[in-house]
Amino acid sequence: MKTGDLRGYLSIATATLFWGFSATIAKFLFKHEVDLLTLVQMRSTLSFVVLFLILFALKREYVKISKSDIPRFALLGVIGIAGSNFTYYFTLNQINVATAIIMQYTAPVLVVLYAVLSGSERVTPVKIISTILSLVGCSLVVRIFDFQFLNLSKIGVISGVASALCWAFFNIYGKRISSRYNIWTNLTFGLMFAGLFWLFFNPPWKIFNSGYTLNDWLIFFAFAMISVLIPYFFYFNGLKHILSSSAIITSTLEPVIAIVSAWIIVGEKLSLIQIVGSVLVLKSVVLLQIKRETS
Template sequence: MQLPRPSNGCSASSSGRLSMLSFTSSPTTTINVRRPPRRSMQDSYRPVRPARGYMLALLAATCWASGGLTAKWLFTTASDATAHWPVPPLGIAIEPTVLSGARAVSAFVILVLWLLVTRRGAFKIAAPDVPFLAAFGVIGLAGVHFTYFMTISLTNVATAILLEYLAPILVLIVGVMFLGHRFTWALPVGVALSVLGCAFVVGALGGDGLVVSSAGLAWGLASAVLFAFYSLMGSVAASRFTPYTMLVYGLGFASIFWMLWLGPSAILSVFSDVKTAGAVLFMAVVSTVVPFSAFLLALRDIPPTNATVASTIEPMLAAVGAFALFRESLSLTQLMGGVLVIAAIIVVQLPGRETVSPLPPPD
């Protein structure tokens, strides 16, 4: 591209994301446009608000823990052991998969109604985006719950939780090997601390211990893979979609999955009882819409490895909640596990705080 020469020879340049502009002493001026260097995935996280990212990840973990406590209250049958509970248990006989499907469908309806009032632009997507969002909903949302419940049915809760929270290891490996994330000493140390802490909290290294079968191990590892898939997909798509767009379409496709798997009648039967319906709606908001939105928002501020490490505080929060609400025992081993998880969250924050650049907002 040629422009008339300015009256006085001069040169100007800019670095980073701006182009290079050069004025020469020749009769014409040449503008050389230099493409900005490609950024790695790790370079897309803003250093100025990491605290917000960790707070959002911790909010997600807190809400997920509340969902587990609500499910315990929902499923437990009244007895002498529950006489001291602040609210009598419901003792509802409902399959966990049916509860998960009803929760997903309820969360989808609630989120759609809220977005119609506040953020109608969240529904705008292009046709080529549909397969990605469908995979996110079916694999990343419905798939995680389905494999988790299958693991519980074949092992026990401690084994299912521990296997699912192997996800940070997978996120770290995939991120470094395929997505250009930086590898620093703090990341594997933090991941190891979080997994070890989770093992202490759920009683894998004491208490009932692990119950392992080949089928249970396979389903448990599948739940870890799908949780890692959810985290990485949310990270990759953070600059393409708002968290609300991802979540509303993800829940929509997850709802379709549950409707096809369970049948509409099974899901609708949950709402035949007022108390059960109220509990499901509470879980739809507090343990689905809020935490999944918060986790996706966190992925705009911190890398997925860090976010998944922070989420491993969930079992500890659930244990503390069960101690406060249901007077369950809280052992020294569990407290030690919680300390290890907190240490892991601190450790993964140590490296590279000054070397990352902001993530641009989605179009």
């Protein structure tokens, strides 16, 4: 393995480490009565502020967009970022970490299904097998075949499906915009519009009147950094050295880290059937990316 490849894989692995732990940290915060909406809002808003200031100081050309593209970035921010963030963390709040993150990990399969239905990619046996693996795996994770499913939060399952759909949209629509702008520009303005969107539901005066302490604000800031900016920095840096398909395969470490850390920190355990389901979903993602890379 070349030094550059090794650096790339290590960077992607580091990003997944932060993303995986951030899921467990969010679950821990919810258990300690941290408001979900405020956490999601601060995640986007604080990340945007810090990222914008850094780019404005170092790469000012990255914070310039055409006025005609504002609606596109607004759509990316509202559905792709605000939508996927809220539904994902809402799912985390309703059901266990493993189920939430595995449900969102069906998004790559949804992206491929969209490509097939839109005619940009053809149907292949690998895509059919990956879709089946993903659906069966997700069904096992939520234990749809057993009575335990009846005890699972139905709204949590619905929001889990929504999080996968929103994340698939982020990948599909973000790819359209990325041909015209730097990837940091996409993230910056996506976060900006996500933050602006949440202001309609949780305006500044309501936040400041909520009585949050300095310690609370430090928690919001730290969570934004470890769940957005730090992992994205490592992820984008890794993409400079390895193929995006290899990066996606490596990033399947994220749910593994999330599941193990949730077991250690918040005491969430999986049954054998759920572990098998998780492996099937991740297998479907890996299978798709290996096929794309060899193509």
